[in-house]
Amino acid sequence: MSxxxxxxxxxxxxxxxxxxxxxxxxxxxxxxxxxMSVHAWSDSAYSRPRQVLKAARHRVWxxxxxxALVCVLMVGGVSGGLFERQHKQQLARIEAARQAEQLRxxxxxRAREEEELLAKVDSDVSREVPAAMExxxxxxxxxxxx
Amino acid sequence: MATAKDIAAQEFSxxxxxxxxxxxxxxxxxxxxxxxxxxxxxxxFLKAHRNWSGFRGDSSAMTWxxxxxxxxxxxxxxNRRMQFWRLTQTNSVELDEAGEWLPSGERSAExxxxxxxxxxxxxxxxxxxxxxxxxxxxxxxVEEQELSEIARATGLSEGTVKAHLSRALAKVRTExxxxx
Numbered sequence: 001m002s003x004x005x006x007x008x009x010x011x012x013x014x015x016x017x018x019x020x021x022x023x024x025x026x027x028x029x030x031x032x033x034x035x036m037s038v039h040a041w042s043d044s045a046y047s048r049p050r051q052v053l054k055a056a057r058h059r060v061w062x063x064x065x066x067x068a069l070v071c072v073l074m075v076g077g078v079s080g081g082l083f084e085r086q087h088k089q090q091l092a093r094i095e096a097a098r099q100a101e102q103l104r105x106x107x108x109x110r111a112r113e114e115e116e117l118l119a120k121v122d123s124d125v126s127r128e129v130p131a132a133m134e135x136x137x138x139x140x141x142x143x144x145x146x
Numbered sequence: 147m148a149t150a151k152d153i154a155a156q157e158f159s160x161x162x163x164x165x166x167x168x169x170x171x172x173x174x175x176x177x178x179x180x181x182x183x184x185x186x187x188x189x190x191f192l193k194a195h196r197n198w199s200g201f202r203g204d205s206s207a208m209t210w211x212x213x214x215x216x217x218x219x220x221x222x223x224x225n226r227r228m229q230f231w232r233l234t235q236t237n238s239v240e241l242d243e244a245g246e247w248l249p250s251g252e253r254s255a256e257x258x259x260x261x262x263x264x265x266x267x268x269x270x271x272x273x274x275x276x277x278x279x280x281x282x283x284x285x286x287x288v289e290e291q292e293l294s295e296i297a298r299a300t301g302l303s304e305g306t307v308k309a310h311l312s313r314a315l316a317k318v319r320t321e322x323x324x325x326x
Contacts, residue, residue: 027315030322031287033261034268038288042171045180 158198161207162191168208168289169215175272175284176219186222190215205298212289212299216281223277264322271321275314282307283314 169190174183193214194201201210253261272280278300285296293311297304 027319027322030261030264030268031318034265035288035290037265038171038175038284042167042174045174045183046167046170048180 158195161194161211165208165211166191169211172212172284172289173215173219175288176280177222182222186215186218189218193218206295209295209299212285212291213301216300219281220277267321268318271314271318274321275317278302279310279314279317282310283318286311 166187170183170187173186173190174180177183177186190211194211201207205213272283275283281300282296282302285291285299286293291299293304293307296302297307300307302310
C-alpha cells in the first residue's frame with residue numbers, strides 16, 4: 001500500500017472516529033437532558049398537593065359501581081331467562097289444554113253425529129223393511145183382481 | 147431506653163425519608179401517571195415495612211426497595227392486562243407534558259427548544275421499549291445505577307442487563323436520528 005493510500009485510509013478512519021465521538025457526545029448530552037427533565041418533573045410532582053386518598057376512593061367507588069352493575073346485569077339476565085322459560089312453559093301448558101279441549105269437543109261432536117246417523121239409519125231401515133207377509137198379500141190382491 | 151423494635155422503626159423511617167423520592171421518580175417515569183406512581187410508592191414502602199425484619203443487608207436498601215418497586219409495577223401491568231374490563235381512560239400524562247420539564251440552565255431559547263424536542267423524542271423511544279428494556283434504561287440513565295446494581299434490582303444477569311440496555315439505546319438513537 002502506498003503512503004498516500006495508507007494516509008488517506010487513516011484520515012478517513014479518523015474522520016469516522018471523530019464523527020462517532022461527536023454523535024456519542026450528542027447522545028450523552030440528550031440523555032443528560034432527559035435525566036434532568038425527569039428529575040425536575042418528579043420533584044415537582046412529589047411536592048404537589050397529595051390527592052392519593054381521593055383518587056383511591058374514586059377508584060374504589062368505580063370498582064364497586066362496576067361490580068354492582070355487573071351483578072345487576074347478571075341477576076337480571078338470569079331472572080329474565082328464568083321468567084322467559086317459565087312463561088314459555090305456561091304458554092305450552094295452556095296450548096296443550098286448549099288442544100285437549102278441542103279434541104274432546106271434536107270427539108263429542110263425532111259421537112253425537114254417529115248417534116244421529118245411527119238413529120237416522122234405524123228409522124230409515126224400520127220404514128223400508130216390509131211386514132212379514134206383505135209381498136204375498138200383494139200377490140194375492142193381484143190374483144183376485146184378475 | 148429504646149428497644150430493638152424502636153431502633154428498627156427509626157431506621158425504617160429514615161430509609162423512607164431518604165429513598166421515597168427516588169422510588170417515586172422511578173415509578174413516575176415508568177408509568178407517567180402521578181396517582182399510580184404515588185399509590186405504587188406507598189405500596190412499596192408498606193411491603194418493605196412488613197418485610198423490614200427480613201432484610202439482611204445483602205444489597206443496599208435502595209436496591210432492595212427498587213426490586214420491590216419493579217415487582218409491584220410488573221404486577222400492576224399484569225393485573226391490568228387480566229382485568230375483566232379495561233378502563234379506556236388512563237391518567238398517564240402526555241409525552242409532551244413529560245418532556246416539558248427541563249431546567250433552563252445557561253442556554254439560549256433556541257438551545258432550550260432543541261433540548262426539549264430531543265427529550266420528547268427520548269420519551270417517545272422509551273414509550274416503545276419493552277417493560278424490561280424500559281426498566282433497565284430508566285435505572286441506568288435516570289437513576290444512574292451501575293450495571294451490577296441494576297442486575298440485582300431486576301433479578302437479571304449483568305449480561306442480560308447489558309443486552310437490554312444496548313437494545314434500548316439503539317431504539318433511542320434511531321428515534322433521535324429519525325427526527326434530526
